[in-house]
Amino acid sequence: MVRVLxxxxxxxxxxxxxxxxGHMTTKDxxxxxxxxxxxxxxxxxxxxxxxxxRGKIKGEISQEKRGWVWWVQD
Numbered sequence: 349m350v351r352v353l354x355x356x357x358x359x360x361x362x363x364x365x366x367x368x369x370g371h372m373t374t375k376d377x378x379x380x381x382x383x384x385x386x387x388x389x390x391x392x393x394x395x396x397x398x399x400x401x402r403g404k405i406k407g408e409i410s411q412e413k414r415g416w417v418w419w420v421q422d
Contacts, residue, residue, distance in 0.1 A: 350386065350387050351386055352387050353387065353388060353389060354389065355389055358388045358389055362377060362388075362395075362396065362418075365377065366405060370419060371419045372419070373415050373416065400418075405418055406418065406419050
């Protein structure tokens, strides 16, 4: 069963995941969350965009990956 995370839980999950794994696509993040039985409170790309606009994570469109790539800059 998939559990919808609260905003703060999802933020911690995404930031920790990106710190551990480095650059990831939106799809990679969704797959990891699903494997752990978790889901972001919004659509994943919308939630990640919110984190980016708040300066919590970095993100850019990648032609090579054909979508968004996200990372944490320490």
